[in-house]
Amino acid sequence: xAKIEAKLKKLGLVLPAQLQTPPGMKALPFSFLRITGKHVYxxxxxxxxxxxxxxxxxxxxxxxxxxxxxxEAAKLVGLxxxxxxxxxxxxxxxxTKWLKVFGMVNCAPGFTKTPHVINGxxxxxxELYGPEVGLHARSAVGMAELPFNIPVExxxxxxxxx
Amino acid sequence: xAKIEAKLKKLGLVLPAQLQTPPGMKALPFSFLRITGKHVYxxxxxxxxxxxxxxxxxxxxxxxxxxxxxxEAAKLVGLxxxxxxxxxxxxxxxxTKWLKVFGMVNCAPGFTKTPHVINGxxxxxxELYGPEVGLHARSAVGMAELPFNIPVExxxxxxxxx
Amino acid sequence: xAKIEAKLKKLGLVLPAQLQTPPGMKALPFSFLRITGKHVYxxxxxxxxxxxxxxxxxxxxxxxxxxxxxxEAAKLVGLxxxxxxxxxxxxxxxxTKWLKVFGMVNCAPGFTKTPHVINGxxxxxxELYGPEVGLHARSAVGMAELPFNIPVExxxxxxxxx
Numbered sequence: 001x002a003k004i005e006a007k008l009k010k011l012g013l014v015l016p017a018q019l020q021t022p023p024g025m026k027a028l029p030f031s032f033l034r035i036t037g038k039h040v041y042x043x044x045x046x047x048x049x050x051x052x053x054x055x056x057x058x059x060x061x062x063x064x065x066x067x068x069x070x071x072e073a074a075k076l077v078g079l080x081x082x083x084x085x086x087x088x089x090x091x092x093x094x095x096t097k098w099l100k101v102f103g104m105v106n107c108a109p110g111f112t113k114t115p116h117v118i119n120g121x122x123x124x125x126x127e128l129y130g131p132e133v134g135l136h137a138r139s140a141v142g143m144a145e146l147p148f149n150i151p152v153e154x155x156x157x158x159x160x161x162x
Numbered sequence: 163x164a165k166i167e168a169k170l171k172k173l174g175l176v177l178p179a180q181l182q183t184p185p186g187m188k189a190l191p192f193s194f195l196r197i198t199g200k201h202v203y204x205x206x207x208x209x210x211x212x213x214x215x216x217x218x219x220x221x222x223x224x225x226x227x228x229x230x231x232x233x234e235a236a237k238l239v240g241l242x243x244x245x246x247x248x249x250x251x252x253x254x255x256x257x258t259k260w261l262k263v264f265g266m267v268n269c270a271p272g273f274t275k276t277p278h279v280i281n282g283x284x285x286x287x288x289e290l291y292g293p294e295v296g297l298h299a300r301s302a303v304g305m306a307e308l309p310f311n312i313p314v315e316x317x318x319x320x321x322x323x324x
Numbered sequence: 325x326a327k328i329e330a331k332l333k334k335l336g337l338v339l340p341a342q343l344q345t346p347p348g349m350k351a352l353p354f355s356f357l358r359i360t361g362k363h364v365y366x367x368x369x370x371x372x373x374x375x376x377x378x379x380x381x382x383x384x385x386x387x388x389x390x391x392x393x394x395x396e397a398a399k400l401v402g403l404x405x406x407x408x409x410x411x412x413x414x415x416x417x418x419x420t421k422w423l424k425v426f427g428m429v430n431c432a433p434g435f436t437k438t439p440h441v442i443n444g445x446x447x448x449x450x451e452l453y454g455p456e457v458g459l460h461a462r463s464a465v466g467m468a469e470l471p472f473n474i475p476v477e478x479x480x481x482x483x484x485x486x
Contacts, residue, residue: 029284030300034261036321041262044301099358100365102479104303107469115471122353138354139368139479141428142469145269145304147277155264155301159360191446192462196423198483203424206463266465307431307466309439317426317463 004092007128008082015083016076017052032084035160038096042156044104045084046147047076058149062111065151070105073152074120081121081156082128089160097159098125098136104153107142114140121154166254169290170244177245178238179214194246197322200258204318206266207246208309209238220311223304224273227313232267235314236282243283243318244290251322259321260287260298266315269304276302283316328416331452332406339407340400341376356408359484362420366480368428369408370471371400382473385466386435389475394429397476398444405445405480406452413484421483422449422460428477431466438464445478 008015021028034041047055061070086092103118105111118140126134136156146153170177183190196203209217223232248254265280267273280302288296298318308315332339345352358365371379385394410416427442429435442464450458460480470477 026281029281029288029297030263031297032299034259034297034299036259036261041299041319043299044303097358097360099360101354102301104301105469110469112469112471112473114469119350119353126353135353135355135358137356137358137365137367137479139426139428139477140471141368141467141477143303144306144468145267145272145274145276147274147302149274153301153303155299157365188443191443191450191459192425193459194461196421196459196461198421198423203461203481205461206465264463266463305465306468307429307434307436307438309436309464311436315463315465317461 002091002093004128013079014050015086016048016050016080018087019046019048020052033088035088038159038162040158040160042081042084042158044153044155045077045080046150046153047073048080054148054150059151060106060108061117061151063108067113067116070117070151071120074103074118074154075124077152077154078121078124094160095129095158096133096161098129098134099157099159100137101154101156103138103140104143104146105140106146106149106151111142114142117152118154164253164255166290175241176212177248178210178212178242180249181208181210182214195250197250200321200324202320202322204243204246204320206315206317207239207242208312208315209235210242216310216312221313222268222270222273223279223313225270229275229278232279232313233282236265236280236316237286239314239316240283240286256322257291257320258295258323260291260296261319261321263298263300263316263318265300265302266305266308267302268308268311268313273304276304279314280316326415326417328452337403338374339410340372340374340404342411343370343372344376357412359412362483362486364482364484366405366408366482368477368479369401369404370474370477371397372404378472378474383475384430384432384435385441385475387432391437391440394441394475395444398427398442398478399448401476401478402445402448418484419453419482420457420485422453422458423481423483425460425462425478425480427462427464428467428470429464430470430473430475435466438466441476442478
């Protein structure tokens with residue numbers, strides 16, 4: 001069995017189904033992943049439930065969500081990215097280096113613990129891939145609004161085997 | 163005639179003149195495009211009128227602008243990027259792959275339809291270049307403020323022929 | 325002596341010590357720099373005092389900080405990035421091309437002079453490296469919140485010699 005998937009299983013973590021877009025929304029005019037050579041651009045991903053729906057709770061950090069709930073949401077974004085990578089690459093072991101994570105937190109006024117929230121994905125990546133592959137450059141910042149009032153959106157770049 | 167420019171003409175779309183910076187503003191200490199090898203980094207571009215001025219209306223989505231006006235503004239940002247690429251590359255057909263679009267929407271509190279706004283550029287790129295070249299990884303998120311209170315700012319990365 | 329460091333000395337500018345994270349904060353699950361081949365991803369950096377602490381003043385542009393203070397903060401972020409590059413690369417002359425700067429300003433409602441703030445780093449880079457190496461693609465935008473209420477956070481990408 002592939003190493004990363006074995007680790008996910010051991011940790012009791014599930015990759016979500018493809019995103020269910022809200023009713024009435026058009027076909028998406030962009031790609032969840034864009035690959036050029038060994039480089040993968042990962043679109044802004046969102047927290048998903050295992051069935052592919054937007055995960056609950058929805059809302060802003062410092063208002064509807066606690067730091068702990070934001071951390072879990074960021075971890076779910078990580079699983080959503082891994083699900084996209086798995087669908088496209090077939091095997092998550094093909095990721096040879098996490099390069100960059102841009103973590104965006106939906107902040108109520110005065111909420112500044114954005115790094116604590118984005119640690120939810122960063123710690124997942126380091127746990128799954130180990131520090132050599134899993135560490136990444138990062139920003140963890142506070143947005144005024146995010147689509148559909150989700151608490152966290154994250155985009156990333158990774159390197160894969162040739 | 164170059165293919166992309168022929169399509170622009172057919173759609174009745176015009177590439178704007180170079181940006182007119184506001185009076186009193188210093189020379190810009192950055193580049194609208196930065197090229198390394200086959201990779202082009204595109205600075206945050208803004209909605210421009212054909213004469214190069216900031217396009218009207220100015221303001222925030224959910225306050226001064228409707229979703230439809232935001233969509234048009236995002237489309238104008240796309241035309242502004244294409245104008246920069248044309249000035250630098252000579253021919254828009256030289257773009258071989260749109261990689262990434264980072265769409266930033268100037269949001270009044272509670273405006274969460276940022277994807278609907280950024281579709282203005284995404285749908286333009288797919289229409290002009292077709293899905294194989296024009297699709298891109300994307301985020302569409304809500305900013306607290308944008309320069310000069312413009313409604314939309316977007317940056318991007320593309321690949322060009324050698 | 326290395327050229328860039330000689331220029332820094334001539335300008336009376338000091339590279340700060342490594343960031344002192346706030347008491348009680350865990351080890352960081354990300355890297356300040358992530359290198360692949362000749363490409364360096366630079367994490368979101370913050371304004372630092374020479375001893376490595378967060379620089380004062382803390383707060384939002386348009387509320388606690390003036391444009392001039394924001395400009396100085398952005399310049400300090402540039403010095404913080406250079407300090408990270410020096411620690412990792414040994415010699416700042418190894419940077420052969422600044423590619424991209426993403427400048428994020430902590431904005432009180434209505435503060436739109438984000439480009440004037442981010443000029444603090446852009447003008448530093450052009451002064452130190454000259455336009456051919458130092459110019460860069462850029463966005464300068466307004467965030468709702470930044471970690472620890474710092475006034476400016478900036479991430480970047482550079483190219484280095486092989």
